[in-house]
Amino acid sequence: MTLQKLQRALQRKKIDALLISQPDNRRYLSGYTATDSSITESSGFLLIPARGSSFLFTDSRFELHAASEAKDFEIVLYPKGLLALLQKILPKLKISRLGFESHYTLHSTAEKLSSLCNKLDIEVIPLVGLVEKMRARKTQEEIDKIEKSVLLNETVFQEIFPLIQPGMTERAVASRLENCMLEKGAERPSFETIVAGGPNGASPHAVPGNRPLQKGEPIVIDMGLILDGYCSDMTRTVVLGTPDARTVKLFRLVRKAQLAATSAIRAGITGREADKAARDIINSGGFGKNFGHGLGHGVGLAVHEGPALNKRNKKKLQTGMIITVEPGIYLPDWGGIRLENMGVVEEKGCRILNRDTTFLDL
């Protein structure tokens, strides 16, 4: 289905075939779940002609894996590398305009591809984000998978949270959370789990360290996992013992901003407007300068994908998009408060996928 949609897009652009190198796009279109350890160690490429059947190119190490998953694709091996295979196959398929993913192809590879295509009298067209744009709107099947990922992530949080004691290090808590994810069947964490107590929480992307967690301080826990390919992403800020008045005040302001944005989000408003709904609340509380990142981002096969909910995105949200709603306030030397849920953009609103309410409504 998605494949046909992409083929129609290629026909409109008069591109005879598109070479897919981005691993999430590869999985999205083919079902082939192999991951790439880096851009220089690919476990395969797709060639999607504008018409007719599609190919998965890989090497012998991945042949069986690819064949068992990418049922609609013809698997072709490249014992002498991708370019040698393209040299043989592109003329056979009578390709005269070949698209490639400019945003996930190395400059050196693009140069070699250009020079090969030059010899074959094929025009090379750099494309950016064509499949990513399709991925931003999820099918019901994808939404169901993401919801399961969200709920498993919450189960992990709820199982480990009661075990967190003052004196445990951030790193120990992060490691317990990640082990629990794997035990419960996650493929892996969707990003490096953040556990940031007190002052460390002032950095939105804190790395867990050996600092022991203290009673009374805000502790930011930002965690996610991958289940059946799909990511979850949730942040809770918790306190061991009783939060002080300042913490409670900031908590309530961040939660108010989160609820305001959740109420505002629906198909048709822009990413910028969604961001503004939360930002206005935090500005009016006097902490606008302490909310230094955007409100949220899309989530799917990648933990960060389109659409962006921030000041720069003037495009409208569409039904089926899955986004995070994660306002925060960060005070240097003191710490941070961030609350993050995930929701589905619907015609008339935003359906939040999270059920966990730990410390949300202090």
Added chain:
Amino acid sequence: MTLQKLQRALQRKKIDALLISQPDNRRYLSGYTATDSSITESSGFLLIPARGSSFLFTDSRFELHAASEAKDFEIVLYPKGLLALLQKILPKLKISRLGFESHYTLHSTAEKLSSLCNKLDIEVIPLVGLVEKMRARKTQEEIDKIEKSVLLNETVFQEIFPLIQPGMTERAVASRLENCMLEKGAERPSFETIVAGGPNGASPHAVPGNRPLQKGEPIVIDMGLILDGYCSDMTRTVVLGTPDARTVKLFRLVRKAQLAATSAIRAGITGREADKAARDIINSGGFGKNFGHGLGHGVGLAVHEGPALNKRNKKKLQTGMIITVEPGIYLPDWGGIRLENMGVVEEKGCRILNRDTTFLDL
């Protein structure tokens, strides 16, 4: 030292400064240990002028980390992104020829860099593998670090191997191995640990699954870790219980190929000749078609780096290179046998770094 060597290379090439984007090269030159979760999420870039002091560009999340490690570098933040910073800093430094790493820069990024430099009247020079070439020959300090990584990896294997029982899943064994790496102080596994029993072993890069391991079948365990930045990589094929005659025969053939290659390797022979030494043995045993990958690869800050030991590499090996020697035989539906050690290329031979002999000499 390495920095001065690179600067001399830039002077010879009449390049005023080199922009480093490849994370292992960044660490090699600066000591800054941050990793990048992917090419699209960089934790920093280096700018190495041909003369004078060097810069590390990053964002506020990594400022303290960078400053604490990259002592010889001036840390500069890019709140508006790398390109906006380059626009300000390149003219100040009077750069008129700027090199960049063509093999680790996205085509779309290179396009933006070109158009910026065009406006600034700066010539952009794509370079490939300049620092990688330096990295392929290790210093004694690096060799010592790699040897420690190899030995720790063996300690992990030897601790977990006796605990493996028929009925345990591949995934459970892989997870025990990886947890043990972390407990013993590894930064992380150097790649996703492979545990592949029976038919799964027929795929050289099998992903551990939920299949229970069986008595008598060959089980391929390919594992490595990172210690103090440097990788190890080792494969053992083991059997729970008694191997049958076929298994023993294939084991001995693979081991014979490994020993033949190890004897052949020394400074001055080519990667192709090293590969041939092993391949000739496996060919003569009648299994040439079942050895579908190259003999080995370099190992260092990256688990796969130069030099390649395969049919295509006609360059000579040099002293100080560290390589894997890993022939294998793969029979669809039956399984695989692969044996992998790491060694240092020396003037008169190959010094194997491994000491573990588990199941090597059946």
